[in-house]
Amino acid sequence: MIDMRPSLVLVLVIAVLVGTGVYLLLERSLTRVLVGAVLLSNGVNLLLLVAGGAAGRPPLTGDEGPGPSSDPLPQALTLTAIVITLGLTAFLLAMAYRSWQLHRHDEVQDDVEDRRIARLAARDERAFTDADTEADTGRGRSSLDEEAAELHDDTDEGTRGGAR
């Protein structure tokens, strides 16, 4: 059975990595966000490993040395996580490049549309005008009668001198 007591050194490293990762993640510059994400994932990888128990022999069968072997499952999970982080890094970098191509910087800007809606909401204005719902709520709105007079069905006009 693997010793399940966590190693303080590793716990401290995890804390530092996650802390700095989060700090950078909240930045505006996409590069720093990305660096933060990498630090964070390093921290989480270590966390997985710590959760798997104490250090031990490499999990290779037939190579029985002294002591118990380390838990292979968290290692497999972490391995895929490491490679995924590579994919994520490349993708975010491509985004940073694209952002530079378009705006000449890699800052994550606020969503313009969201800000516009917030501004309009603050002033109680409409984001768009919709003639259908934009009720002329004032005095001069058209009455039912007037509206009804405008509407006519596509009727057959009949003929002069037809039936009654």
Next chain:
Amino acid sequence: MLLALHLAAALVAPALVGRLGRRAFLVLALVPASAAVWALTWSERVQGGELPLEQVRYVPALGLELTFRLDTLAWLMTVVVGGVGALVLAYCSAYFKSSAAGLGRFAGVFLAFAGSMLGLVLADDMILLFVMWELTTVTSYLLIGHNADKKASRRAAMQAIVITTAGGLALLVGVVLLGEAAGTYRMSAVIADPPPPGALTTAAIACLLFGAVTKSALVPFHFWLPAAMAAPTPVSAYLHAAAMVKAGVYLVARFAPAFAADPVWRWSVAVLGSATLLVGGYRAMRQHDLKLVLAFGTVSQLGLLVLLVGLGTRAAALAGVALLGAHAMFKASLFLVTGIVDAATGTRDLRRLSGVGRALPWTATAGALATASMIGLPPFAGFVAKEAGLEALLHLEGGWEGPLLVVAVAVGSAFTVAYGLRFWWGAFASKPVVPEGTPAHAATAPASPLARTPDAAPVPDASHHRHAAAEVTRPSLTLLWPALVLAVLGLATALLPALGEHLLSPYADTLPTGEAGHLVLWAGLTPALGITAAVLTVGVLLFVARGPFEAFGARVSRGPDADLVYRRTMRRLDDLAADVTAITQRGSLPVYLGVVLVVFVAGTGVALLTGTSLDVATRPWDHPAQLPFAVAAGLSALLVARARRRLKAVVLLGVCGYAIAGLFVVQGAPDLALTQVLVETVTLVVFVLVLRRLPAYFSDRPLAASRWVRVALGVAAGVTVAGVALVAPSARVHAPVSENFAEEAYEFGGGRNVVNVTLVDIRAWDTVGEIAVLLVAATGVASLVFLQRRSGQIFRADEAPADRAVWGGSPDPTAALRRAGPRAAAAGLERRTEWLRSARTLAPQRRSVIFEVVVRLLFHTMVVFGLFLLFSGHNQPGGGFAAGLVVGTALVVRYLAGGRYELGEAAPVQPGVLLGLGLFLSAGVGLAALLAGGTVLQSWILETDVPLLGHVKVVTSLVFDIGVFLLVVGVVLDVLRSLGAELDRRAEAGEDEVADGSHAIGAVGSFVGAAGSELRGSFADASDGAGAAVPTAATPAATPAPRDRPEVGP
């Protein structure tokens, strides 16, 4: 069955109309007619209490079933829905112009409505009732908005659907409450054995009534119905007079036997019913459009109907359902008549109509008959029903409630008489015509003598006004007979009141209280008859005095206008939605992430503090060697956070990564360490490739205050995760799932490296998912860079342009040296063998002979080492991921030494091919195991003795690993080609440049140089990090190549 017929008819209707034109309506009319005929054939049996029941299990797991049941109430509604539907459809065939737009759609929706209405009245399952209810709402919306190009039409449709859907949702809540309280959703069962009174039942009743009130346009939601007159007139006749608005009445009638005794029910029905009766009647007096007169009249009548059927006594209920039938006949007929007048004259404005009665006597007759029924003139159906209603109200027990309601109904009926006469007078009488634009009350001419029959239609010297009146054309006969049939039926049924009573009394008998009522034409000189006489007199007087009355109405404030309130409410709702959006959708990534993190810290933190004791046994370290690596990782992470230069941050990030790899080694995870080192290397290169395009320093953010927030959040998150790390390991209560992995791996997976076997065999599906993610990421990178194609061209050395050197562009520091060498020397150089094939495509100042030599020696070694890792990975550290990364790193080195043409030479394939092939080998070949009779991704062990090599043991999961290998190589290649080669090409072609970006090319060169030296450095790190794990990879560390070494001429 019938419903299916309606559905099918609705589906074929557009095609049929397309083929037969408007005549198709006649064919389609057969569908609702069949429903009516079916109901009529059952009438005697239904009366006798034999109720046909049809049941189809629909979703048995949820207890949903399609249950239909025909009882007296449903019978009446079916006859109304089917009969009026058929007549209106027949009417449509002549009403619309053959060329009218959207007729096919109209016919389809109309039939769909008829079908859903039928389903609504026949449903015995309450959920089914709700579904049908909403279907009628939706089809009604489509029909009201038939003239979608008209603003008023769209608005009316929207208003109708918003209000009726709100009611529909309330109905759903009510139905669910009721169904849960009663334990069944069968309506007949619920009504026979209603749940006991209580808060829940009261809430259910309130919800049901709310649904009914909105659907049947009762106060205060009456305003949608007049607006819905924007629909074509046949729709108004059917939906808004006979069928849909009756759904609310039907609902009230359906549940009255169960809940009429409830005070909430009684008060709502009485108050809303009489208020609607009065408001509708009063408003109808003041309309000028014939349809609006009728619409407000309908509102008024619906109030009366709900009042009668909801009251809960047998006599009232009988009167109510009788009036329901009568109303369907006369109101539909009146709408159809209005349609005829509209079609004949082109207007519905009663101020502009004159002399129509003379021109269209039969139409006027039909109108007169229907009006007579509406105002309750004997001997018409309306009279019989109202008489019975008054009788029932007079016999109401319980103090002052009855007389009060009698007064309300009497006043409402007087209004009915007045607006009924006004309608007929407006439509058909010959009278002075008001030019358009004249204010309404000025227009009221002195009352013409009252005319009840067309023959007596007075023609007082109106002829000199005729020129201003709308012209009258003669519509076809098909328009007339449906209206006439309905009007005459109003007379015919009244002449046989006993039959009506016979047919309808079974419903009335289901009510628990009150004595049975009777439908009679002549009951003697009863108080009710006296009231009717008084009502008629007052009504006529009101009609005569309509001029002063209208003037009075115009002067008096109309009080709160429900329509205006509705519009303002909708406006407020929009504002509220915008405010909520503004608060929640901040559009700022840091804010969103911050919220997520705060929730994480708060949630996990609270669980940690309350749910666990942090007092766990710990050890300072597993092994003393952890300490230096931990310090390196922690320090570099802190320095990264402080770094102001991009490159510094990235390099420190690399240091941190390598330190972590060291921790992995100590932890006993050589595979992880190997992968981490390789990934860190590739990451570093990719970073630098992109960073060369970005500014060297992070931009200054003046938000110093928010920095402390970020620090605080970072610290909080770090502490929380540390808490998790402390608690989680000791929280384990079961033996690890991986306890037997070692034996399983060897026995079934045929490998000694447990981690690798876990990846390719035990948890192979996870790996498939993961490499799929990698593939998507690589494709994403390529598409973000190439934008239009999946990938760009492969750069081959032969195609390199001679006049343009790769990574040239910055001032050449060694130009002076090279100038000494003459041209001829350059020609001689060509014959000399190059270390790298494409080295000459580089700008001379970017070349490094030592680097080239090292790469030349190293590349193949690395590839072979990669392959070794791939094949040995099953038993030793390694495997597809590590192997792919080693080969990828080899490509990186080639690219750094020789530029993009060298990359093309090293790997002249499209990365997409590698990616696809890799995924196919991993996942696709896994399927092959199915063919062999195993499960997906099962592996076999093949052992054989091969000469020279000795005993060879091959496991089929090796193919899987080869797939992983190819895919990882593909990913690295893809990234290099897009973020490396393509960015180079653009920088040199000047495609990315804007006016101020002219020095970017220079930056490219120096950064790539930096990348090269960084890489060399990283190998040095790798050698401490992964120690014995990567002996070969560590070799280049021994040969640090100076950056930008000038190429000295011969």
